[in-house]
Amino acid sequence: MASVEDIGIDLGSSNVLIYARKKGIVLNEPAMLAVDHESRNVIAIGLEAYKMLGREPNNIEVIRPLQKGMIKDFDMLSILLNHFVVRVIGKHIFARPRAVMSISASTNEIEKRQLIIGMFEAGTRRTQLIDRPLAAAVGAGLDIQQYSGRMVADIGGGTTDIAVLSSGEMAARNVLQIGGDDFTDAIIRYVRLKHNLLIGFRTAEDVKAALGTVYPVGESAVSLPIAGRNLVSGLPKQMEVSREEISEAMEEPLRQLMEGFHSVIERVPPELANDVFENGILLTGGGASMKGLQEIVSEMMKIPCRVAENPQQCVAVGCGKALEHPADFDRFLGEGRKNKR
Ligand SMILES: Nc1ncnc2c1ncn2[C@@H]1O[C@H](COP(=O)(O)OP(=O)(O)OP(=O)(O)O)[C@@H](O)[C@H]1O
Ligand SMILES: [Mg+2]
Structure with missing residues (x-):
């Protein structure tokens, strides 16, 4: 039987991206469902639901199960995740792929376990979790093991996850409810x-x-x-x-975003702050595509700043890369469910 490629998943408030080993990004769709008001039947998922947004009939609402990094509707999130994962990996009983997933920092332990179980039910063998700034940095091609500090900000739709990374650790981190x-x-x-x-x-x-x-x-x-x-x-x-x-x-949102950057740099020890001044800030996430953002962050922080190539894809690519080099990344991955089969 042909083996199924391992996958990396970025489960975002706005978009879900899936990276498959040897293939690259194979899915990038809005994290939305169109749902019948009364029966709660799902009418459309992802891009099809997004197309209905703003023109949905009275009995249908388009919902986002994840908002500002908070799970608003766990059942719908599970349906969405299952739908996308099954679409990418197909139905395989024996050759189950492994997965690395990045989810919002606000997800609690019970929700994390349930999502991992949901991944297993969708057909994966083992799912591990990775912190978003680490995945973003890896996806952008940074060597996260370097001791010299650098700042990474993943600007999503609902949240911005900012961290200073050094020796593979997050020396400071702030998750803003701004995206x-x-x-x-x-x-x-x-x-x-x-x-x-x-x-x-x-x-x-x-x-x-x-x-x-x-x-x-x-x-x-x-x-x-x-x-x-x-x-x-x-x-x-x-x-x-x-x-x-x-x-x-x-x-106004720009002001709040800039406050978030400041609050992170203020919390790191002076040596690391100096490293960041030298190494600069890396912007990832769809929000990093906003015109002029790189320039204004640079000017206001007085730190060089650059936007990663394909910024919206960095987290999913980083999840996938972590799977491709398990020896290098095992210590960054949270424990997932293992199938004994
Ligand atoms: N070309 C662009 N110009 C400006 N904004 C853009 C562009 N492309 C995408 N965005 C913005 O990027 C955001 C979505 O980014 P992304 O897909 O990284 O979010 P997410 O990962 O789903 O959310 P979160 O990380 O908050 O859970 C949206 O607010 C969207 O408007
Ligand atoms: Mg994101």
């Missing part, structure tokens, strides 16, 4: 308050990616047409928003 989605929400709020225009999450996401800049860099578009509902007349309305407006809208 890329807070920038999106800030755009929705701003447009509603300033222009009386109600726009949907997906529209705001598009505006953020196309126009959003927290720092004036590059040649991005200067304004963009957006469509929503006029809150006074109740009618559909289209208007232009400018880049300046969007950066003004994003000031």
Whole structure:
């Protein structure tokens, strides 16, 4: 029987990514389900559920079982995880793959065990857990065993996990309840308050990616047409928003993010802080793609900063790499369920 490749999983609030050994990223889908209000039947999962977001019929709601790194609906999260894992590994009774998974720092021990059992039920042999900043660093190609300190920040949709790494340990860590989605929400709020225009999450996401800049860099578009509902007349309305407006809208979440960076660097011993000043800050996670973020973090922290290549994939790739080099990574992996078979 053909062996099943081992997998790395990043179970995020916004997206689930799965990395398969020798193949790379094989799944990247929104962590969403469309659910029937009354029966709680699942109508769609992942990308199909995301497509329904904002246009779902009355009896259906699109939910995110993980929000801000907190499990809001464990049953739905289990269904989502099972669906994606089965899709990637197929049904194998004997050749079960191993898995390394990165989950939110807020997940408690009982939830962790249940997720690991859920992975076993989906067809894996053994699932181990890894801390997100370590996985992000590995996925970005850093040598985490180096004693010289460096800072890694994984900016997801709902959370930002910032750590100073040294000799494979997290010398300081802060998990913020701020992520890329807070920038999106800030755009929705701003447009509603300033222009009386109600726009949907997906529209705001598009505006953020196309126009959003927290720092004036590059040649991005200067304004963009957006469509929503006029809150006074109740009618559909289209208007232009400018880049300046969007950066003004994003000031508050940016301030909170920067406070998080400061709180971590303040907690490390002086030698490590010096290392970070020399080695710089690495940004990973989907939120790291925000235009101008690298520049503003650099300027405000007075520390060189760079965005990893394919930042959104780093954690999943790091999970997969940890599996490929078990001897190097075993000490970073939390114990998972072993199948005696
Ligand atoms: N090109 C882009 N420009 C700006 N933001 C982006 C871009 N691409 C993705 N994002 C943002 O990245 C965020 C999702 O990142 P990611 O997939 O890493 O989150 P996650 O891992 O699911 O969440 P968490 O780590 O908080 O649990 C969203 O807020 C999304 O808007
Ligand atoms: Mg993440």
